[in-house]
Amino acid sequence: MTVSIFVDGAAGTTGLEIRDRIAGRDGIAVIAIDEARRKDAAARSEALNDADIVILCLPDDAAREAVALIRNPATRVVDASSAHRVADGWTYGLPELEPDQAARIAGARFVSNPGCWPSGFLALVRPLVRAGLVPADWPLVYSGASGYSGGGKAMIAEFEGGNATGFRAYGLGLSHKHLAEMRMHGGLAQPPIFLPAVANVYRGMLGEIGLALHALPGQPSLAAVEDVLREAYRDTPVVRVAATDDIAAVRIEEDAASDRMTLRVFGNPDNGQARLIATYDNLGKGAAGAAVQNLNIMAGLDPVAGLTL
Numbered sequence: 001m002t003v004s005i006f007v008d009g010a011a012g013t014t015g016l017e018i019r020d021r022i023a024g025r026d027g028i029a030v031i032a033i034d035e036a037r038r039k040d041a042a043a044r045s046e047a048l049n050d051a052d053i054v055i056l057c058l059p060d061d062a063a064r065e066a067v068a069l070i071r072n073p074a075t076r077v078v079d080a081s082s083a084h085r086v087a088d089g090w091t092y093g094l095p096e097l098e099p100d101q102a103a104r105i106a107g108a109r110f111v112s113n114p115g116c117w118p119s120g121f122l123a124l125v126r127p128l129v130r131a132g133l134v135p136a137d138w139p140l141v142y143s144g145a146s147g148y149s150g151g152g153k154a155m156i157a158e159f160e161g162g163n164a165t166g167f168r169a170y171g172l173g174l175s176h177k178h179l180a181e182m183r184m185h186g187g188l189a190q191p192p193i194f195l196p197a198v199a200n201v202y203r204g205m206l207g208e209i210g211l212a213l214h215a216l217p218g219q220p221s222l223a224a225v226e227d228v229l230r231e232a233y234r235d236t237p238v239v240r241v242a243a244t245d246d247i248a249a250v251r252i253e254e255d256a257a258s259d260r261m262t263l264r265v266f267g268n269p270d271n272g273q274a275r276l277i278a279t280y281d282n283l284g285k286g287a288a289g290a291a292v293q294n295l296n297i298m299a300g301l302d303p304v305a306g307l308t309l
């Protein structure tokens, strides 16, 4: 059986990456519209209603508009934008989030791809909250840096047009659009304090959380934290928990140009402090890789087909 796919926003940063991952694959037929008509509502509407699965790689308003254009009840959606990540009727597209999340995605009509930042945060935190090591109301702080392609065409043009900066902290008002998503899907009482930055590299992402293990109920050891994460990701090749022996530094480029995510648990057993680090590609597991993983799961294909792991 062949699954027909339409990527709306195929000329954008995420859309192009998705096209690369599905091009020429057995069992997938790509519906394309002329470059000149790629923003034409009539042309998009026709493609949106012809496809078995559409992947939206659009700004939030255009993604909402695309969903409103769908009249075919058989058309299924993966939305890469942040328009529907905490919306009723949408399934959150992080297959590793809960033991039954991939099954939920497989049966869903509307799947919202996770934000790049929440992907690392949730991968680190959700298993610890589920296991009771971190209470749901624990005051978490999540910081890190993203490659500048995380800001799409506009930020790429800024960084490559002579306005590059080495490293820039942003989201200073502590009201980043990803907070609701991190709170809800983390099963948390409040969102983390989120301290994002953008670095002068095209792609790559490093997100991290400091944990005062000595202050947590039960004072879990570093080994206990790592064991919970290893157990949570035992059966997936996409998220891996790596050893930390002999590692003096972790680079933002660690998992760039891949669709995997690597988690590491560093810490000092003497003072009961832990430093949990997730590395991945903002355009890989943070966007296009995740969208293709969701597409595969929804279509009943090999979940990691087309991915670079």
Ligand SMILES: NC(=O)C1=CN([C@@H]2O[C@H](COP(=O)(O)OP(=O)(O)OC[C@H]3O[C@@H](n4cnc5c(N)ncnc54)[C@H](OP(=O)(O)O)[C@@H]3O)[C@@H](O)[C@H]2O)C=CC1
Pocket: 008, 009, 010, 011, 012, 013, 014, 015, 038, 039, 040, 056, 057, 058, 059, 060, 062, 080, 081, 082, 114, 115, 116, 149, 150, 151, 152, 153, 154, 282, 283, 286, 287
């Ligand atoms: N970049 C990243 O790392 C990540 C991005 N995302 C999300 O994915 C979505 C796409 O982001 P990204 O690829 O970075 O953004 P880009 O700005 O690179 O691409 C967006 C594309 O959508 C096109 N577009 C805008 N409005 C319309 C419309 N009405 N009809 C058809 N096409 C339209 C744009 O056209 P034009 O080329 O003319 O501008 C552009 O090609 C966003 O919602 C973003 O938040 C999610 C996770 C990570």
Ligand SMILES: CC(=O)N[C@@H](CCC(=O)OP(=O)(O)O)C(=O)O
Pocket: 080, 081, 082, 114, 115, 116, 117, 146, 147, 148, 149, 150, 151, 155, 177, 178, 196, 197, 198, 282, 286, 287
């Ligand atoms: C560097 C940078 O600006 N990154 C973007 C996140 C991009 C992303 O993946 O998030 P969405 O899917 O929610 O757009 C930001 O922090 O808003």
